[in-house]
Amino acid sequence: MTEPVFSLKDIIVTVGDNIQILKSLNLDIYEGDFITVLGTNGAGKSTLFNTIAGNLSIDSGQLLHHGHSIAHDSAVTRTNYIARVFQDPKMGTAPHMTVAENLLLAEKRGQKRTLRNRGLTKEKLNEYAKITQVMGNNLDTRLNTATGNLSGGQRQALSFLMATRVKPELLLLDEHTAALDPKTSEQLMLATNEQVTKNQLTALMITHNLADALKYGNRLIILNAGDIVLDVRGQDKSDLNEADILKYFIA
Numbered sequence: 001m002t003e004p005v006f007s008l009k010d011i012i013v014t015v016g017d018n019i020q021i022l023k024s025l026n027l028d029i030y031e032g033d034f035i036t037v038l039g040t041n042g043a044g045k046s047t048l049f050n051t052i053a054g055n056l057s058i059d060s061g062q063l064l065h066h067g068h069s070i071a072h073d074s075a076v077t078r079t080n081y082i083a084r085v086f087q088d089p090k091m092g093t094a095p096h097m098t099v100a101e102n103l104l105l106a107e108k109r110g111q112k113r114t115l116r117n118r119g120l121t122k123e124k125l126n127e128y129a130k131i132t133q134v135m136g137n138n139l140d141t142r143l144n145t146a147t148g149n150l151s152g153g154q155r156q157a158l159s160f161l162m163a164t165r166v167k168p169e170l171l172l173l174d175e176h177t178a179a180l181d182p183k184t185s186e187q188l189m190l191a192t193n194e195q196v197t198k199n200q201l202t203a204l205m206i207t208h209n210l211a212d213a214l215k216y217g218n219r220l221i222i223l224n225a226g227d228i229v230l231d232v233r234g235q236d237k238s239d240l241n242e243a244d245i246l247k248y249f250i251a
């Protein structure tokens with residue numbers, strides 16, 4: 001097997017009065033992996049994402065990117081290669097900027113982000129109309145609308161497009177469809193799957209939807225009490241059913 005893009009080795013993360021939230025966790029993430037992440041409330045899923053993204057520091061262990069430690073890189077530095085979409089539609093977009101301006105800003109990942117309307121050419125707007133149309137929720141008709149005036153579903157679709165506008169080396173999807181109504185949620189999930197597979201993105205997706213966790217991705221992990229208790233890929237993943245998964249949901 002090729003070398004992992006990201007590698008977590010014996011990661012321990014503690015909070016407060018030395019409470020271990022991640023307990024010697026190991027995870028190798030390979031290019032093109034689309035990993036669905038399950039676990040009970042409080043299992044440590046968001047902590048895992050915060051650790052990878054640099055919002056939490058590790059107490060011990062190694063966090064490697066192409067074999068090099070990134071443990072001391074700030075969260076801002078890591079946005080050069082890691083993108084994240086949150087559950088809350090309000091995160092990830094600038095509310096006073098229009099949809100088009102947000103998309104233009106997203107193209108500056110890894111560059112100095114100074115922007116106003118410069119660069120929003122007719123060609124760019126045509127291009128944005130095409131990529132937003134794919135999301136299927138009329139976002140293409142709102143390119144000049146301030147993001148704060150969009151529906152939650154449109155805003156999440158925009159957050160997703162922004163996160164993937166410049167291909168990240170790792171995409172973290174943190175229950176990104178959970179706050180949406182069932183139809184909008186399914187629509188975004190389908191668009192997500194299409195983009196991730198078509199562009200061969202490397203992604204981790206936290207979800208509480210067992211059906212989605214089984215249906216999407218090439219790999220599935222389950223966290224319990226700060227450690228990974230199941231890690232399956234390929235046919236082993238396809239062979240799983242909901243009853244198999246529930247056995248790992250130990251309180």
Ligand SMILES: Nc1ncnc2c1ncn2[C@@H]1O[C@H](COP(=O)(O)OP(=O)(O)OP(=O)(O)O)[C@@H](O)[C@H]1O
Binds near residue numbers: 016043044045048
């Ligand atoms: N800053 C903190 N101080 C104290 N406890 C914390 C802190 N951050 C997380 N925890 C605890 O760590 C555990 C893991 O939290 P985390 O948010 O990672 O779980 P999760 O698997 O994402 O849960 P959910 O499915 O509810 O989002 C929880 O018991 C939580 O209360």
